[in-house]
Amino acid sequence: MSPQRVAEILTLSVGGQTIQSTTEHPFFVQDKGWTEAQELQPGDLLSTSEGRWVAIESIHRDRQPAPVYNLTVDYWHTYFLGTPAWGFDVWVHNNHNVRGVPSRSSSFVKRDNITKRFVGDLTGKSPAEVAGKLQQQGWTMSHPQASFPNKTQHTIFTRTTKHGSTYILDHHPGGGIHQGSYWKVYKIVGGEKVVLGRIADSSFVNFGRIMDSPVYINGGIAN
Secondary structure, three states, X not given: OOOOEEEEEEEEEEOOEEEEEEOOOEEEEOOOEEEEHHHOOOOOEEEOOOOOEEXXXXXXXXXXXXXXXXXXXXXXXXXXXXXXXXXXXXXXXXXXXXXXXXXXXXXXXXXXXXXXXXXXXXXXXXXXXXXXXXXXXXXXXXXXXXXXXXOOOOEEEEEEOOOOOEEEEEEEOOOHHXXXXXXXXXXXXXXXXXXXXXXXXXXXXXXXXXXXXXXXXXXXXXX
């Protein structure tokens, strides 16, 4: 295989291991979201597939361009880079030469346009912390599992706009595949709930499996 281009290479020391990357390749960083390699700093924490964070110990920039190859991962926009011998991996983006964030389907973009409206108000917040504001805005609060104490107790806020669109903000208290608590944003379409996106903090894991709608972690889009 012939190299597709030449580029400057960054060498990262992460968890005692060495990772080489082109300058524009995005890594998922705690409290920053997707961050190009050239913007990384020692001490930044990178996400792993287990939901842990591993620190960047040092960064070396090789000013001599080297031949590189573009890796395409079919279907998935993201993948985890590492080996079993490392004992960890890090989450990187299959960026297709787009700086920072790759192209997304029109459906994803439409869902994101709605979900991101709620990120500022809901990130890291419990239902009790946002109930007053939401109710003032016309949202109705309910607890649909209240009569089933053995079930996970969700808190639901529902609102129908003047144009007849109904939205739901569903707070999941944690547990299950994603472990941490999070908000799920829905819209009612044809009588069915359609997931528009999820809003969480860094305790939310396995978000790399979600590809059809946005996941916001600590205010930044994660997928």
